[in-house]
Amino acid sequence: MSISMTPWQRTAHGANLLDASGQPGVTIFEEITALANQHEAINLGQGFPDTEGPAEIRQIAVDAILSGANQYAPGSGILQLRQAISEHQNRFYSLDIDPETEVVVSTGATEAIAAALLAFLEPGDEVVTFEPYYDSYAAMIGLANAQHKVVQLKAPAFEPSIEELRQAVTDKTRVILINNPHNPTGTVFSTQVLNEVIALAHRHDCIIVADEVYEHLTFGTKHVPIASLPGGFERTITISSAGKSFSFTGWKVGWATGPKNLITAVRTVKQFLTYSSGPAFQPAVAKALDLPVAFFEGFASELADGAQILADGLENAGIPVIRPKGTYFLVADINSFRHSDAIEVARKMPASVGVAAIPLSVFVHPENVSSYQGLLRFAFCKKPEVLSAAVGKLQLLPEVLNR
Structure with missing residues (x-):
């Protein structure tokens, strides 16, 4: 008997969250975060800052x-x-x-x-x-x-x-x-x-x-x-x-x-x-x-510094980076390496590198995955010392990609 999709199934299907049997799956964000926690990796997958907003606003x-x-x-x-x-x-x-x-x-x-x-x-x-x-x-x-x-x-x-x-x-x-x-x-x-x-x-x-x-x-x-x-x-x-x-x-x-x-x-x-x-x-x-314009400009400047720390570190490791013009995120291109399936790489990284990232292909229609399968998204909305620590670990990534 054929049963039409329920609203939750349409939602999950639209967001590519159904597994092969048509049941709701776990998002890649939840999966990668769990792996990062399990292996005590630096989580550059999720886009949330690790610093608090202004104290006077919190008060x-x-x-x-x-x-x-x-x-x-x-x-x-x-x-x-x-x-x-x-x-x-x-x-x-x-x-x-x-x-x-x-x-x-x-x-x-x-x-x-x-x-x-x-x-x-x-x-x-x-x-x-x-x-x-x-x-x-x-x-x-x-x-x-x-x-x-x-x-x-x-x-x-x-x-x-x-x-x-x-x-x-x-x-x-x-x-x-x-x-x-x-x-x-x-x-x-x-x-x-x-x-x-x-x-x-x-x-x-x-x-x-x-x-x-x-x-x-x-x-x-x-x-x-x-x-x-x-x-x-x-x-x-x-x-x-x-x-x-x-x-x-x-x-x-x-x-x-x-x-x-x-x-x-x-x-x-x-x-x-x-x-x-x-x-x-x-x-x-x-x-x-x-808040004064200087606050907004200062925050953007701090993020730009974080983006540069991470981008420079990836490029020094031999991994091309598409430098961002805005947001919390930058994209790394692993297409030239032996292993360039970003989903597979993202699942391995917490254990093998100690850093978590998100494959760009999870943000696309299933039929278009191949266009983005060699791209990884990293979040740089983290403290400079966290990004520097991540950069140190990411020097191991090319070795993982070429195994």
Whole structure:
């Protein structure tokens, strides 16, 4: 008897999480982390910092808890935070956002992405993303029973072909979902690419969901929100969060901004997901968004230094690196070695090298794995001494790759 996929199966299938028998599998992140723990390896696989965010911001959250901010926050987020988000968008990007109607606070950026996709997708609608992609995208597209189309980003530039992008977006496209700066490749898209996305959204009457959580983490280049470009704002839901910009990934405070009609739809769905969260964290994030520009520039500079430590170390070991323009991540190319299957290598590394990394191929459609099988993603959002220790261990990697 044939039984159609349940919602959880569609979600797992979309995110490539089903095993050969159709049962839910373990993600590569969980598997590699377990191996790193087992072998006491340095975990450069998961993208979370090993330093705390600013002490004065943490203290605001502590004080809020002690003063009783422990019950439901308003569904849209506290006004103080919505105003801070509005002021942040104006200060950095000259975007005029109404805190009353054009901002909604979410439980992390991932919930905002989920709410946006569920708000606008009907079964059979098409969503275009760049590939590789954050794994949550495929899962949510699967849950919405929509169709996932990809435009590949090819090494070493990881810039999309404009012609392939034009071919992918059609009148069946409901959402173009972009992540800029881009995880897992570390690229930052050119204004040419962003302007083409806007033009296609207008031509085919679709919306843009812009995941910009790494907006302040760019190196030698400036982040340009797609909503700030001509024609962009009226069709764009812009999503960000406090996790990456302030090293508070566990607080799960995110937000979406955009025109009233789009944010109203996101808010309508969001209220049936978590309704609200983080009442003590929200005033702290509001204060964080008001930190001096020097804070944001200093944090990005520290990350750039970490990227250089790791990239120099890998290159000194003879492993080519695609240096990032932003995010927490860089990509190493092992295609020239005897063993170049990054999934197999990633599983061996915790025991044989003492460092954990993630294969880039887990961020792609199963049929496209071969295009990325010789690429490894490393996270450099770690203390300099941790990265230096990892670099020392990574000098053993070429030997492992050539056995």
